[in-house]
Amino acid sequence: MAESSQSSQSTEDVFTSLLYEIFTSPLNLFLLVVCAVLVYKIFRPSDAYSADFGPVEPPLPKMKRQDLTLDQLKQYNGTDEHGRVCVAVNGKIFDVTRGKKFYGPGGRYSALAGRDATRALATFSADDVKDCYDDLSDLSSMQMDSVLEWEMQFTEKYDYIGKFLKPGEQPTEYSDEEDSTKDNNKTKKDE
Incomplete structure (x- = not known):
């Protein structure tokens, strides 16, 4: 019985000395606060996380499949009421709205929004985006x-919208059935 009393006494002494060490040393106190904040950030609910960054925008509905000219493409630069952003790459138009923080206004690649980004991607320079149709023959x-x-x-990564039209080229008429068939095929490939 004396051993268990002595064992409990030494446990209390260790605990007391540990608390004394933590609360009397500024460095240890600081580290304790840092650990508490990190544990809180790891285990807090996910809604609190999104609250730090403001309201989460609901995703926009998928864009209807369509071919666009350069003038039509310029409308999708992220500044309209919906904030839709599209980019043309090698004759194809992609809805990059999902990557709006990169391609939208104020984003690192905002110079590519609503434009043909092919030359800029080929040369690794956003300054190479042209404001007219670019045939890329000199690449x-x-x-x-x-x-x-x-x-x-x-x-x-992004949804294909349609072809990037050359001047004078006529757009393809896409049907709703064609859109859903292509979407179903893409979904089957993803599985």
Whole structure:
């Protein structure tokens, strides 16, 4: 019985000395506060996390499949009422609204929003975006390989909207059935 009393006494002494060490040392007190904040951030509910960044915008409905000219594409630069952002890459238009923080107003790649980004992606320079149709005939084979890699990345990550039309080219008429068939095929491939 004396051993259990002695054991409990030594446990109390260790605990008391630990508390004394924590609360009398400013460094230990600071580390304790940092640990408490980190534990709170790890275990707090996810709604509190989104509250830090303001209200979460509901996702926009999927864009109807359509071909666009450069003038039509310019409307999708993220400044309209819906904030929709589209980018053309190698003759294809992608809805990049999901990446609005990068492509939308104030984003790192906002210069590409509502424009043909092919040349800029090929040369790795946002300054190379043109305000007229660009036939890309002067790009090297290495730059075109880079364009094809970018096109593949956009295809995997964003929704394909339609073709980027050359001046005088007529748009394709897409039906709602064609849109849903392509969406179903994409979903089956993803599974």
